[in-house]
Amino acid sequence: MANVTRHINATAGGSAYEILIGGGILREAFLRKELSPFERIAVIAGSRVYELHRAYIEEALDVIRGRCRLIFFDDSEENKSYAYAGRFLEKFIEYGLNRKSAVIGIGGGVVGDFTGYCAGLFMRGIPVIHVPTTLLAMVDSSIGGKAAVNLSVGKNIAGVFRQPRMVVSDTLFLGTLPDGELRNGLTEALKHGLIGEPTTLGILQGNSMETIRREEVINRLVALSASFKAGIVEKDERESGLRAILNFGHTVGHAIESFMEYRGISHGGAVAAGIRVKMEAMRRMGLVSDGDAVRVGSLIDRYGLAERTPGLDIDGVIDHMAYDKKNFGGAVNFVLLDGLGKPKINQQIPADLLKEVMSETLT
Numbered sequence: 489m490a491n492v493t494r495h496i497n498a499t500a501g502g503s504a505y506e507i508l509i510g511g512g513i514l515r516e517a518f519l520r521k522e523l524s525p526f527e528r529i530a531v532i533a534g535s536r537v538y539e540l541h542r543a544y545i546e547e548a549l550d551v552i553r554g555r556c557r558l559i560f561f562d563d564s565e566e567n568k569s570y571a572y573a574g575r576f577l578e579k580f581i582e583y584g585l586n587r588k589s590a591v592i593g594i595g596g597g598v599v600g601d602f603t604g605y606c607a608g609l610f611m612r613g614i615p616v617i618h619v620p621t622t623l624l625a626m627v628d629s630s631i632g633g634k635a636a637v638n639l640s641v642g643k644n645i646a647g648v649f650r651q652p653r654m655v656v657s658d659t660l661f662l663g664t665l666p667d668g669e670l671r672n673g674l675t676e677a678l679k680h681g682l683i684g685e686p687t688t689l690g691i692l693q694g695n696s697m698e699t700i701r702r703e704e705v706i707n708r709l710v711a712l713s714a715s716f717k718a719g720i721v722e723k724d725e726r727e728s729g730l731r732a733i734l735n736f737g738h739t740v741g742h743a744i745e746s747f748m749e750y751r752g753i754s755h756g757g758a759v760a761a762g763i764r765v766k767m768e769a770m771r772r773m774g775l776v777s778d779g780d781a782v783r784v785g786s787l788i789d790r791y792g793l794a795e796r797t798p799g800l801d802i803d804g805v806i807d808h809m810a811y812d813k814k815n816f817g818g819a820v821n822f823v824l825l826d827g828l829g830k831p832k833i834n835q836q837i838p839a840d841l842l843k844e845v846m847s848e849t850l851t
């Protein structure tokens with residue numbers, strides 16, 4: 489395969505699968521043996537990405553044309569729901585899918601989560617192939633097997649673990665991804681860099697928003713980040729310990745997002761703000777050096793990853809974080825670093841320090 493420039497062998501939940509990375513690899517990927525056993529394949533395509541890449545997707549689908557059925561998914565967070573999934577499961581029956589069928593999801597994390605969830609439920613589980621089309625989906629959500637949909641009471645509450653049969657990260661799709669969406673993925677790549685994939689930090693440091701999209705650069709970043717996450721999941725698929733390090737920056741980030749009711753701030757912007765809070769708190773606690781804190785802060789600035797929220801009610805966010813955690817039966821614990829690349833779970837930040845740093849960095 490000429491265009492597959494990176495090829496990662498991943499294992500999770502006792503089964504092995506491949507992550508293919510490269511620009512323009514979709515058709516080649518659909519010709520692979522992984523798809524040959526399936527008599528019928530439902531292809532769930534995000535409407536936006538299909539609209540932008542129609543001819544390219546259709547050309548790739550030609551190789552499975554006789555046995556695939558394309559289903560469009562208006563990929564909003566509202567539609568990533570339990571109720572909507574029920575409708576798709578009924579469509580699967582209508583289209584003649586059975587236990588020898590598979591589902592392919594083409595889109596961002598919303599499509600991937602939705603597709604994985606439907607595949608995990610249909611006839612007690614049929615194979616899923618992910619074709620992530622956002623950077624976040626390539627470096628994060630398509631890897632790891634978590635697939636959840638939203639209930640009216642909260643996000644990602646109804647879920648399954650469904651490891652993919654194959655992941656096809658075709659970076660050609662990123663050509664149409666808006667910068668804001670790209671930043672969401674860069675934040676996750678930065679997070680991987682901080683918790684144990686140092687080469688990622690070097691790539692971010694050696695590039696800028698202008699150069700990071702270059703094919704060779706982005707392919708390398710996706711490969712390193714995806715491979716790092718796959719390695720963590722291989723050791724701890726169900727998050728009984730190690731996998732929790734992937735939540736670095738997310739406790740504060742989620743609290744900001746949910747306090748703001750998911751309006752006026754992006755997921756990546758909130759997580760990057762959470763990383764900034766953590767770095768500064770860890771610097772003051774003597775866990776990371778001044779130099780490392782400055783280096784990470786300037787990366788966040790260079791790519792414009794973190795969003796400030798003037799007037800944000802810090803006490804409100806902190807109460808929210810505590811309330812959220814207690815709901816899940818625990819104290820407010822964080823992933824902290826004992827030096828770059830050395831994460832530790834279940835750590836505390838003194839309450840006064842947390843409030844001080846949040847006030848200084850978030851508003």
Ligand SMILES: NC(=O)c1ccc[n+]([C@@H]2O[C@H](COP(=O)([O-])OP(=O)(O)OC[C@H]3O[C@@H](n4cnc5c(N)ncnc54)[C@H](O)[C@@H]3O)[C@@H](O)[C@H]2O)c1
Nearest residue numbers: 536537596597598599621622624625629634661662664665
């Ligand atoms: N399962 C997991 O482990 C995991 C991890 C992180 C996030 N998630 C989930 O992922 C979702 C977020 O994913 P996301 O950041 O990819 O957002 P998304 O799926 O909402 O995509 C963002 C936007 O980009 C559009 N888009 C997708 N590909 C495009 C392309 N190539 N060109 C132009 N536009 C494109 C989409 O239509 C959408 O409007 C959330 O629902 C989150 O809960 C899951």
